Amino acid sequence: xxxxxxxxxxxxxxxxxxxxxAEAGRQVLLLARGNGFTHWGAGSVDVLGRVGGEPVxxxxxxxxxxxxxxxxxxxxxxxxxxxxxxxxxxxxAAGLAHRGDLERNRGQVTALGTLRPTCLVQEPAAGELSGRxxxxxxxxxxxxxxxxxxxRLRRAGIDATPASAPLPAWDHDRxxxxxxxxxxxxxxxxxxxxxxxxxxxxxGADVAVxxxxxxxxxxHEPWADLQSLVGTxxxxxxxxxxxxxxxxxxxxxxxxxxxxxxxxxxGFPAVGVERDGDxxxxxxxxxxxxxxxxxxxxxxxxxxxxxxxxxxxxRDGTLTERVAGLPVDGFxxxxxxxxxxxxxxxxLAAAGVRVDGELRPMDAxxxxxxxxxxxxxxxxxxxxxxxxxxxxxxALATAARVAALLTATPAR
Amino acid sequence: MLHVEQTADxxxxxxxxNTVCPVSAVTDLFPGPKYEGPQGQRFRAGIDxxxxxxxxxxxxxxxxxxxxxxxxxxxxxxxxxxARSRLVGDRGGLRLRDxxxxxxxLMGLMARPVAPVxxxxxxxxxxxxxxxxxxxxxxxxxxxxxxxxxxxxxxxSHRDPAGTTRTVAYFHGCAAQEFEPxxxxxxxxxxxxxxxxxxxxxxxxxxxxxxxxGDFDAGRSYATRLVRALRGSADDPGVIVASSTSCGMxxxxxxxxxxxxxDADTRAVSQAVYDICEYLVGLDDDGSLxxxxxxxxxxxxxxxxxxxxxxxxxxxxxxxxxxxxxxEVERSRAGCCGTAGTYGVKxxxxxxxxxxxxxxxxxxAASRPDFIVCDSETCRWHIAKSTGLPxxxxxxxxxxxxxxA
Numbered sequence: 001x002x003x004x005x006x007x008x009x010x011x012x013x014x015x016x017x018x019x020x021x022a023e024a025g026r027q028v029l030l031l032a033r034g035n036g037f038t039h040w041g042a043g044s045v046d047v048l049g050r051v052g053g054e055p056v057x058x059x060x061x062x063x064x065x066x067x068x069x070x071x072x073x074x075x076x077x078x079x080x081x082x083x084x085x086x087x088x089x090x091x092x093a094a095g096l097a098h099r100g101d102l103e104r105n106r107g108q109v110t111a112l113g114t115l116r117p118t119c120l121v122q123e124p125a126a127g128e129l130s131g132r133x134x135x136x137x138x139x140x141x142x143x144x145x146x147x148x149x150x151x152r153l154r155r156a157g158i159d160a161t162p163a164s165a166p167l168p169a170w171d172h173d174r175x176x177x178x179x180x181x182x183x184x185x186x187x188x189x190x191x192x193x194x195x196x197x198x199x200x201x202x203x204g205a206d207v208a209v210x211x212x213x214x215x216x217x218x219x220h221e222p223w224a225d226l227q228s229l230v231g232t233x234x235x236x237x238x239x240x241x242x243x244x245x246x247x248x249x250x251x252x253x254x255x256x257x258x259x260x261x262x263x264x265x266x267g268f269p270a271v272g273v274e275r276d277g278d279x280x281x282x283x284x285x286x287x288x289x290x291x292x293x294x295x296x297x298x299x300x301x302x303x304x305x306x307x308x309x310x311x312x313x314x315r316d317g318t319l320t321e322r323v324a325g326l327p328v329d330g331f332x333x334x335x336x337x338x339x340x341x342x343x344x345x346x347x348l349a350a351a352g353v354r355v356d357g358e359l360r361p362m363d364a365x366x367x368x369x370x371x372x373x374x375x376x377x378x379x380x381x382x383x384x385x386x387x388x389x390x391x392x393x394x395a396l397a398t399a400a401r402v403a404a405l406l407t408a409t410p411a412r
Numbered sequence: 413m414l415h416v417e418q419t420a421d422x423x424x425x426x427x428x429x430n431t432v433c434p435v436s437a438v439t440d441l442f443p444g445p446k447y448e449g450p451q452g453q454r455f456r457a458g459i460d461x462x463x464x465x466x467x468x469x470x471x472x473x474x475x476x477x478x479x480x481x482x483x484x485x486x487x488x489x490x491x492x493x494x495a496r497s498r499l500v501g502d503r504g505g506l507r508l509r510d511x512x513x514x515x516x517x518l519m520g521l522m523a524r525p526v527a528p529v530x531x532x533x534x535x536x537x538x539x540x541x542x543x544x545x546x547x548x549x550x551x552x553x554x555x556x557x558x559x560x561x562x563x564x565x566x567x568x569s570h571r572d573p574a575g576t577t578r579t580v581a582y583f584h585g586c587a588a589q590e591f592e593p594x595x596x597x598x599x600x601x602x603x604x605x606x607x608x609x610x611x612x613x614x615x616x617x618x619x620x621x622x623x624x625x626g627d628f629d630a631g632r633s634y635a636t637r638l639v640r641a642l643r644g645s646a647d648d649p650g651v652i653v654a655s656s657t658s659c660g661m662x663x664x665x666x667x668x669x670x671x672x673x674x675d676a677d678t679r680a681v682s683q684a685v686y687d688i689c690e691y692l693v694g695l696d697d698d699g700s701l702x703x704x705x706x707x708x709x710x711x712x713x714x715x716x717x718x719x720x721x722x723x724x725x726x727x728x729x730x731x732x733x734x735x736x737x738x739x740e741v742e743r744s745r746a747g748c749c750g751t752a753g754t755y756g757v758k759x760x761x762x763x764x765x766x767x768x769x770x771x772x773x774x775x776x777a778a779s780r781p782d783f784i785v786c787d788s789e790t791c792r793w794h795i796a797k798s799t800g801l802p803x804x805x806x807x808x809x810x811x812x813x814x815x816x817a
Contacts, residue, residue, distance in 0.1 A: 001726055002697055029726070034483035035428045174440055179431050242427045258743055263731075267480030268724035287724035289664035289682040295697070309483065 001294040003029035003263070005406060006283045007302055008270045008323055009310065011036030013377025013395035014302030015253040020086065020403035021300075022260035029294055030262055031285055033269035033309060035250065037378075037391065042238035043212065043245020044108050045087065045098065045120035045396065047080065048072075049389020053345075055117050059393070060102050069382035071394050074357050075401045082404075083396030084120065091122075094252035095219030099126035109209055110238045111144050113152025113160075117389060122245045124214055124223035127235040129153070131206030133160040134232075136198060138167050143178055143239050144211035153209075160209070163201040168193035182216035182244045191222060195229035202232045212236035212244050219248060269309075270323045273299065278371045280324065297372065298406055299324070302395075304378040306348050307386075311379070313337060319351050324373060326353045326361045329381045345387050352381030358405055359398060374402045416669050417457060420491055422484040423450035429478035429488050434748040435471060438767035442471035445478035448495070449488035456495055464502040465495040471761070472496065473752035473768075474624050475718040490669050493624065497670075500626030509548045513754045514621035514630075520558060520590030527558040550762035554751070554797035556591035556789070563589045563596035567612050570600065576609040581645035583663070583685065585656040586617050587789035595789075598811035599655045599688055605814045606695055606702050613645045613652075620662040621754050623670055635667045639678050646684035655688045655805065657787045658719040658753060665722070687720070689728035689787065689806055696731070705813035707738035712809070713781040715744035715772060715795065717788035718752065729787055729806035736813045742779055746772035749786070751794035766798065773798055785809060 007018040010032035018030045048059040048066075056062040060080070063072050072080065084102055091098050100106050100120040107115025108125055113135075135150040146162035153160035170184055184190045202208035214236055215222025227234045236245070257264060265285075272284040274293060282293040301323055303310030311328055312320045317336075319328035328351055337348040353361050353375050360368040361375055376398035378385050385391035429445040430436065436444040448469050456465060469492055478488035500506060506514065513519075523530040533539050540551040563584050580603060588596030600610045619634030642663075645652050654660030663685045667673040686694070695701040716727050733741045749769045750756055756765025776784065776799045784803040786792050792803040 001693065001728075033485065035432075035481050036483060039428045039431065039483075040426055172440055174443070177427065177430060177444070179427075180437075183437065242431045247431060255745075258745075263726050265721075265724065265726050267482075267721065269485070285724065287664075288661055288722060289685065292725065 001029065001292065003027050003294060003296050005029075005298040005300060006031060006294055006296040007300045008032070008283065009036060009302030009304060009308070009377070010264070010266065011302060011304055011308060011377060011395065012038060012041075012392045013399055014300070015250070016083070016087065016396050016399035017300050017302055017376055017402050018262055018264075019090065019253060019256055019260070020399055021406060022257065022262045024403060024407035026406065028262045029296070030257065030264035031268070031270050031283065031294075032264070032266050034266060036304065036308065038246040038250040039243055040241045041243055041246050041391065042108060042110065042116065042118070043122055043125070043243045043249065044118040044238070045084065045100075045392040046389040047084070047102060047119040047393030049105065049117035050387065057105055058103060059105055059119055067382070069354070071380045071383050071398060072390075074355065074359070075397055079401045080393060080397040083393070083400035086400060087396050088120070090256070091249070091252065094256065095221065096248055096252050097123045097220065099123055108238060109153070109235060111149055111211065111240065113149040113156075115156060116238070119393065122236070122248070123220050124234065124236040125212065125238070125245065127207055127233045129158050129160075129207060129209065129235065131159065132204065133158055134163045134202045134205035134208045135160050136163045136165050136201045136208050136210050138181060138211070138213070139164050140167060140176065141178065141181060141211060141213070142175065144237070149209065149237060161205070165194070165198040165201040168197070178211065178213045178239060178244055179216060179242060179247070182213040185213065185215045185222050185226065186217045188225065191226050191229060195226060198226070199230045199232070202230060205232060207233045207235055209235050209237050211239045213239070216244050216247050217251070273324045275370075278369070280370055280373055283323070299373045300402055301373065301375045301379055302377050305352055305385070308378050311351055313348060321353055321379070324361070324370065326369065327363065328353060343386070345384070349386055350382070350384040352383070353379055354381045359401060374405070376402055416487045416490040416494060417453060419485055419487045420450040420453040420457070423486045424484055426483070428481050428483060429486075432477045432481040432747060434475060434477065434750070434768040435473050435764060439471065439764050441764070442468055445472070445488045445492065448472060449478070449491045450486050452495065453491050456498075465499045467499065469496050469499055471764070473748070473755040475748045475752050476722045477718060477747050480721055487669065493626075493670055496626040497628040506625055506627045507548075509758070510625045510754075512547070513549070513757060514625045514627065515617065516586035516590060516621065517617040520562075520586060523558040524560065524562065524590065527560040531557045544759055548759045549757050550759045553757035553762055554793035555757075556587070556793055559591055559593050561593060563593040564612060566593050566597055567600070572609050573604050575607070576604070577607040579609045579611060579649035580651045580653050580691070581611045581613050581642070581649055583615060583642065583652050583654045583660070584612070585654065585659040587656050592789060595655060595805045595808060598805065598808045599653070602692070602807050602810050602814065603653070606692070606700070611645065611649065614641050616641065618659045618662045620659055620666070623662065623666060624753050628671055632671050632673070635671055635673055635678075638663070639667070639673070639681050642681045643677050646680040650684055651686060651691065652681070652684045653686050653688045653691050655807065656789055657687060657717050657723070658790070660685055660687050661719045661722050687723055687725060687728065687787070689732055690723065690725040693728040693731050702814070703735055704817045705736045705810070706817035708736050708809065708813055709738040710782040711740045711742070713742045713744060713776060713779060713784050715746065715749060715784060715786045715791065717786060717791045718748050720787050729785065732806060732810060733785065736809065739809070741785070742781065744772055745775055749791045749795050751790050753790050756794055765794065769794065769798055776801065
């Protein structure tokens with residue numbers, strides 16, 4: 001197999017990079033070991049939510065307060081703007097308009113009743129929680145507790161009341177998942193039967209918070225339609241994986257990639273590279289019975305950090321970058337990997353590959369190791385996407401930078 | 413390398429597999445790959461309680477999309493297939509219908525001498541009703557037509573061309589041998605257009621239908637026989653091309669993953685197997701593919717079979733079809749056509765197969781292509797029956813483009 005550019009990884013960084021390069025006319029192969037963070041996240045674009053543990057109100061201003069070596073410092077504000085502008089245009093054209101801007105963070109409501117700081121959210125999650133707020137679950141849906149959500153929102157000073165909406169008769173006679181409910185809501189007839197019960201549950205409220213299950217296969221149309229049937233603004237709360245807003249986004253990327261003729265391959269991880277001096281000439285990936293080589297001119301690694309499987313943490317305390325064997329900023333000691341809080345500051349989450357201003361991996365002296373390899377997204381050293389709330393921002397900004405770098409000069 | 417069942421430990425319960433399962437999307441009878449696979453596995457592994465796996469497992473079509481979507485490398489579909497074999501074992505083996513539909517080579521052997529009669533009988537509605545009642549094969553399910561002439565008898569009268577520059581062995585499988593010798597003949601002609609001499613090593617059924625129906629013991633004896641038969645070709649000529657994506661995939665990976673055959677002979681054979689389109693794209697990569705195709709002015713829809721995705725070779729047929737001038741190719745947006753080998757012919761699963769295939773059938777109805785292209789035979793039969801359109805193996809399209817060039 002052959003491609004101009006092989007992009008490894010199908011999370012927020014890999015999908016954006018592959019799409020942008022293909023839009024610029026490069027012939028791209030997208031290789032992934034499986035689905036990525038789109039399916040796990042809140043379906044938002046986090047640019048910078050916290051610095052030094054403190055919530056950030058104005059993400060662009062806060063970029064300066066980030067420590068040296070942070071990916072944002074390497075690529076600059078312009079790439080951040082470019083990344084988000086492109087993403088906003090792409091998603092709007094795909095029927096997945098986002099709301100929000102880079103100047104000021106907003107609070108995205110979650111199933112736990114927290115308001116997580118983020119930059120852009122899909123339109124169904126964008127409504128303001130002002131006035132009387134009904135927190136409505138659909139009867140029988142087990143991934144959302146309206147009581148818990150409302151209780152926490154009240155603590156934040158929001159006038160929230162829990163409620164439950166009955167589901168109309170449908171195909172499922174057992175417990176069901178959010179995806180199944182979302183597929184049902186894709187159907188206009190189901191929405192018409194669902195709306196009266198939802199309207200009763202939201203009666204008297206100025207806005208209703210519901211779990212993020214309002215359709216998965218038809219963009220935001222089911223949300224808009226249901227909202228007009230109910231007559232009350234509906235705001236989706238982020239729920240546990242799989243992320244339905246993330247599935248919508250993935251579907252939009254997939255459709256765009258196929259339209260652009262991008263080949264993609266899931267389920268077979270890239271396991272190595274072939275080199276000629278300081279250039280990668282081919283990517284090796286697992287096949288059913290053989291390792292296969294795909295020749296390429298450029299390689300983009302969007303494989304993620306430890307959680308995304310881009311980096312392997314070894315028993316001896318060393319860390320390995322899985323595709324090209326790049327050096328990883330390590331800890332030398334396994335005890336240093338972990339922090340004390342599960343979802344808190346975890347040093348291992350910040351492990352990554354050091355790169356230069358053109359996102360090429362560097363050795364300890366700062367010289368580029370491989371001339372035609374770029375690293376994007378969570379694989380990069382110097383940031384912790386979870387604790388900072390910077391995952392999609394870094395992904396889109398580094399994708400923007402790579403798109404600019406690899407399309408400025410024609411393919412060799 | 414981890415054993416299939418050990419990969420269950422890598423599950424992080426993220427539910428990604430459940431989002432891609434085409435079966436649980438259309439029926440409650442199958443709760444979803446995560447529940448049956450890594451979660452159910454916790455109760456099946458280690459401690460043998462003597463309980464059979466849950467019978468809902470049998471509704472897994474083994475399409476494998478869950479395994480490909482998993483970000484953590486859990487072999488969800490394969491875990492389910494191994495558990496199904498235990499379910500079948502606990503039941504005392506396969507039921508008669510599954511015994512029969514799992515042995516295409518035997519069916520061919522019995523029906524071939526009377527092929528026209530057998531085909532006419534099987535085309536009669538009252539017969540299909542009877543077969544459904546007595547056997548559990550759905551009256552609406554696509555049935556391949558027995559060919560009066562096998563591929564191997566065609567090959568005996570076929571002359572090798574002069575001036576060949578390479579040799580490849582052809583694993584044609586049961587479909588090309590018994591039902592669609594025209595596909596096998598197209599494979600041979602296309603390879604010959606590329607300077608290859610094609611050998612026909614002695615071979616039998618790969619055992620895939622037995623494996624996917626859950627009779628691993630019978631599957632293993634088919635597998636062992638076939639490995640022995642193909643072992644020589646793995647050394648010389650060293651390349652074994654397969655035109656059935658699912659049988660090729662079985663040889664490449666499933667003997668090892670499912671049947672636990674990991675000996676040197678099995679490995680040698682599995683590493684020599686190439687899907688025919690994978691092989692041709694490889695020639696193109698080296699600049700040695702004969703690209704002199706005549707135009708085919710038509711619109712085609714290409715549907716990649718699930719089992720092709722399990723090869724990990726991308727979509728080589730799309731690359732090849734793109735070389736045919738005039739041919740407009742639209743890509744299927746469906747994950748699975750529904751039939752998944754013998755799954756869709758069973759009376760209790762036929763409607764599920766039709767519901768799963770609806771995404772594809774809707775796309776076909778909307779774009780009205782002149783024909784459909786698909787690498788896998790059971791998918792071709794199912795799609796042809798369901799859409800009324802001709803469905804070709806990609807190599808048949810290439811064969812035509814060469815012939816008119």
